[in-house]
Each structure stands twice: as C-alpha cells, then as structure tokens.
Amino acid sequence: xxxxxxxxxxxGLFTVARGAGGWRVARVSFLAENVTLAHxxxxxxGWFAALNLGHFGVKLKFSPxxxxxxxxxxxxxxxxxxxxxxxxxxxxxVATLKLIWALESGGADQPGRLWCGTLxxxxxxxDDGGKSWALVRGLWDRPxxxxxxxGGADQPGIHSLCRDPRCSRTLRLAVSTGGVWTTxxxxxxxxxxGKGIFADYMxxxxxxxxxxxxxxxxxxxxxxxxxxxxxxxxxxxxxxDAGRTFDVVPNVAPSVFGFAVAVHPRDPRTAxxxxxxxxxxxxxxxxxxxVSRTRDGGATFDVLRNGLPQEHAYxxxxxxxxxxxxxxxxxxFGSTTGGLWVSEDQGDSWKAIEAxxxxxxxxxxx
Amino acid sequence: xxxALARWLAPxxxxxxxxxxxxxxxxxxxxxxxALFARVPVLRGYVLDERGALRHHVxxxxxxxxxxxxxxxxxxxxxxxxxxxxxxxxxx
Numbered sequence: 001x002x003x004x005x006x007x008x009x010x011x012g013l014f015t016v017a018r019g020a021g022g023w024r025v026a027r028v029s030f031l032a033e034n035v036t037l038a039h040x041x042x043x044x045x046g047w048f049a050a051l052n053l054g055h056f057g058v059k060l061k062f063s064p065x066x067x068x069x070x071x072x073x074x075x076x077x078x079x080x081x082x083x084x085x086x087x088x089x090x091x092x093x094v095a096t097l098k099l100i101w102a103l104e105s106g107g108a109d110q111p112g113r114l115w116c117g118t119l120x121x122x123x124x125x126x127d128d129g130g131k132s133w134a135l136v137r138g139l140w141d142r143p144x145x146x147x148x149x150x151g152g153a154d155q156p157g158i159h160s161l162c163r164d165p166r167c168s169r170t171l172r173l174a175v176s177t178g179g180v181w182t183t184x185x186x187x188x189x190x191x192x193x194g195k196g197i198f199a200d201y202m203x204x205x206x207x208x209x210x211x212x213x214x215x216x217x218x219x220x221x222x223x224x225x226x227x228x229x230x231x232x233x234x235x236x237x238x239x240x241d242a243g244r245t246f247d248v249v250p251n252v253a254p255s256v257f258g259f260a261v262a263v264h265p266r267d268p269r270t271a272x273x274x275x276x277x278x279x280x281x282x283x284x285x286x287x288x289x290x291v292s293r294t295r296d297g298g299a300t301f302d303v304l305r306n307g308l309p310q311e312h313a314y315x316x317x318x319x320x321x322x323x324x325x326x327x328x329x330x331x332x333f334g335s336t337t338g339g340l341w342v343s344e345d346q347g348d349s350w351k352a353i354e355a356x357x358x359x360x361x362x363x364x365x366x
Numbered sequence: 367x368x369x370a371l372a373r374w375l376a377p378x379x380x381x382x383x384x385x386x387x388x389x390x391x392x393x394x395x396x397x398x399x400x401a402l403f404a405r406v407p408v409l410r411g412y413v414l415d416e417r418g419a420l421r422h423h424v425x426x427x428x429x430x431x432x433x434x435x436x437x438x439x440x441x442x443x444x445x446x447x448x449x450x451x452x453x454x455x456x457x458x
Contacts, residue, residue: 055423055453056371056412072408077416096415 002325002365004066005332006038006047007340011358013038013049015067016332016340023342023353029067037320039103040366043111047366048073048130050100058097060130066366073130075100076116082135084120086149086156087212095120099153104161107168117158117173121148125187136187144178144192144211151176151214151233159319160218164225164242172243174215174230180243196246200234216259217319218243219271222326227268231261231319233279238298240268249298254285260322262331264346269297272324272347274317274333282316289313289339291331291347307350308341315339320362334360368452374412395426396439398449413451425454 005016005023013035017026030051037050047063049070060073075097082095098119106113114126116133122140124133148156156178164170170184180194197213206212214233221227228239230246235256237246250256255275264270273292276282284290288311291304309315315335322333331347334340338357341350372386388405392398403410415421420436427433427450428443435441443449
C-alpha cells in the first residue's frame with residue numbers, strides 16, 4: 001500500500017504522507033509555481049514534476065531522492081516547421097509546447113524510456129530519462145491529426161498514456177479531442193481505435209467518428225490490461241478488447257459527466273468516477289461532492305459520500321486528480337478549490353486533508 | 367536579468383538573490399542573447415520558445431526601449447548597451 005501522495009497544484013507540488021495522525025503535508029516543492037503534473041517512475045523511484053511557468057514556459061524537473069533535491073530535465077520541443085491544424089474552423093498554427101499533459105515510464109526492459117503527451121497534440125519519446133526527447137512522427141504525421149481539435153483547451157492534447165504491462169512496445173493513448181490510438185511497435189505505427197464511443201457535440205452523421213472523440217481520461221486495469229475505462233465528454237465507456245471497441249455505461253450516478261476515472265489494479269470490474277452535473281454545468285450535482293463506484297463492470301453504481309462535503313460544495317475534479325494505489329484499497333482525489341480527500345477502504349469513507357491547498361491539477365500515489 | 371528569472375539559475379557562490387548581470391558581446395539582440403546562452407545554456411528555454419522567439423510573456427528592453435520584433439530579435443544593440451530581460455506584466 002502506498003503511504004505517500006504527490007499533489008500537483010497551481011501553487012506548488014505537495015508531498016502528503018500517512019503518519020500516526022493521518023495524512024499530512026510533509027513537503028512542499030516549487031512553492032508558488034504552477035505544477036501541472038507529477039510522475040513517479042516505478043523502475044527507480046525517481047520523481048518527475050512538470051511546471052508551467054507563466055512567463056518562462058514549460059519545464060521538467062527530476063528528483064532522485066523523493067523531492068529533497070531537483071535537477072533540470074529537458075522539456076519536449078516541437079521541431080522546426082511543426083504546425084497543428086484544428087478541424088473546428090480555427091486556422092493552423094505553429095506548434096510550440098504549451099503543456100506536459102501526460103507522463104508514462106517505459107517497461108523494465110526499456111531503461112530510460114519515457115513517454116510524454118503534450119498540448120498541442122504531440123507525443124514525445126525519451127530514451128535517456130528525459131534528458132532529450134523526440135517527437136513521435138508515426139503519430140504526428142498521421143493525416144487524421146488535422147481532424148483533431150481542442151477540448152477544454154484551445155488546442156488538442158494527449159492526456160492519457162497506458163503502456164501495456166504484457167508488452168512494453170504497446171502503448172495506448174487518448175486525445176482531447178482526437179480519440180483513442182494504439183501502437184504495438186514503440187510508436188512507429190498507430191491504429192485509431194475506440195469504436196463505439198459517441199459524441200453528441202458533432203453533427204449526427206459524424207457522431208461515432210473515432211477521430212473526433214473527446215476522451216477526458218482513459219485508464220487500464222494493471223492485471224487485465226484489455227479492460228479499459230474511459231470518461232468521455234458525453235459519458236462513460238468500457239472496453240474489454242484493449243480499446244478496439246467500447247460499450248457505453250449509462251448508469252453512472254448521479255451523472256455520466258466528469259473528467260476523472262480510476263480502475264482497480266486487479267479487478268477490472270471495479271472503477272471510480274467523480275461526476276459533475278453536465279458539460280455546461282461543471283459543478284457537483286446539488287452542490288454535493290460524491291464518488292461513484294461500480295463493482296460489477298458498470299451495471300450498477302454506489303454513490304459514496306461518507307466524509308465528503310455535502311453542502312454548497314463546488315469542487316470540480318480534473319482528469320488526473322483521482323488516483324488509486326497499487327493495492328486498490330487507497331484512493332485520493334483533489335479539487336479545483338483545493339480540497340484533498342483520501343480513502344483507505346475503496347471509497348466507502350473519506351477523510352479530508354487538513355490544508356487549504358491551491359487548485360489541484362493532479363494526484364498520484366508514490 | 368530580473369530576479370524572477372535569475373532565481374532559476376544556480377546562484378553565484380556568496381551572492382544573494384536578486385538581479386543577475388552578464389557582460390557579453392553582440393551587435394543585435396539575437397547576438398547578445400546567443401552569447402548569453404553560450405555562457406548560461408539553461409537560460410535559453412526560459413527566455414525563448416523552441417522557435418527561437420522571445421516567449422510570449424517575456425520582454426527585453428534595449429537601453430530602456432522594449433524590443434518590438436520578438437521573433438526576429440534583429441534590433442541593434444549599441445556598444446556598451448544594456449539589455450534588461452524581464453517577465454512581462456502580462457503573464458502575471
């Protein structure tokens with residue numbers, strides 16, 4: 001079980017640790033800086049932190065010692081001539097790095113390998129632990145990319161990276177807005193997956209077009225990686241064939257809209273969501289923060305609220321701000337209004353961390 | 367170099383936090399900045415984007431006058447001139 005959390009916020013990276021008195025803030029790194037994402041490398045325990053400095057651009061930092069010291073790593077850079085086009089009428093523009101939106105380590109058989117998903121839509125690969133990066137041309141040069149467009153951001157972005165634990169050369173990713181993609185050869189070639197996901201924001205005859213799907217977040221079950229859950233702009237979807245096809249999961253209570261999803265590492269039928277009301281009303285239903293959990297593959301859902309604010313709570317939970325630990329028992333999520341809650345019983349009960357944190361971008365167990 | 371930028375550099379031994387100044391050669395803003403980045407490579411990614419343009423929320427003043435072409439950086443720098451590199455107020 002994990003006893004530490006990395007909480008990336010608008011004003012710093014907070015290490016929250018479990019002690020005799022419960023979960024407490026144990027360290028603050030980059031105080032007052034915009035930390036958009038953190039990633040712990042399971043191969044060596046190193047921590048990466050992505051910063052988005054308001055003036056000075058996107059930076060990547062690495063800590064070999066659990067946040068005691070930090071070193072510079074390279075941020076991915078778009079090559080000369082790179083442009084991105086969007087399919088919703090905005091003109092093509094020069095591609096420069098706007099945001100590191102996803103980080104994933106390679107397998108144990110791929111020392112130094114890191115994958116990085118970014119805005120405006122580039123996937124980057126490193127084979128030296130983030131000291132240098134190369135744009136993954138196999139995906140960037142696909143003609144379908146001209147049909148991507150921005151979701152929550154003005155530009156398309158890659159936010160979900162799922163390396164297949166059975167084969168390190170297989171990576172699945174999701175784009176907002178650009179659907180679900182799979183490579184089985186380290187990124188050289190790609191297949192557009194995600195059949196069955198639908199978009200109500202498109203004209204009816206394009207509703208099921210795979211390349212326009214606004215996946216908000218995609219996660220895979222560690223021990224059953226063919227089982228993938230998606231929180232999408234228009235609902236929740238589940239795949240049992242490694243993302244090739246999806247079925248809609250209509251019963252999520254109290255709402256099918258949200259950003260975050262987590263799946264149990266061993267039981268692919270158990271998944272958690274933090275719903276908001278709907279896309280044009282991005283606040284909790286009735287001002288009550290709840291977590292929605294299924295244990296039967298999405299047939300039924302429990303609405304979990306024990307320990308969560310139930311009166312005038314307007315916390316929104318971003319896509320990377322809900323996490324489950326390796327045991328599947330501990331969960332944590334953070335909100336746009338700085339709330340942070342931890343459960344040690346799969347969501348049956350929650351405890352708020354005693355802190356008034358900055359807006360939370362991402363949460364991960366380490 | 368404004369303190370907000372200088373604090374991302376390794377401090378000089380014994381120096382307190384604050385502005386940092388470097389004396390480098392160059393006849394244009396681009397030449398001066400390139401000479402600066404040769405001395406302090408980490409600065410490049412803070413001041414310029416990957417296209418080589420001055421970052422959207424970074425501003426350079428040459429003897430008190432803001433650089434106008436943030437992509438070309440071709441404006442002349444007179445001998446003995448001073449370039450200030452600031453975070454633009456717009457990014458705050």
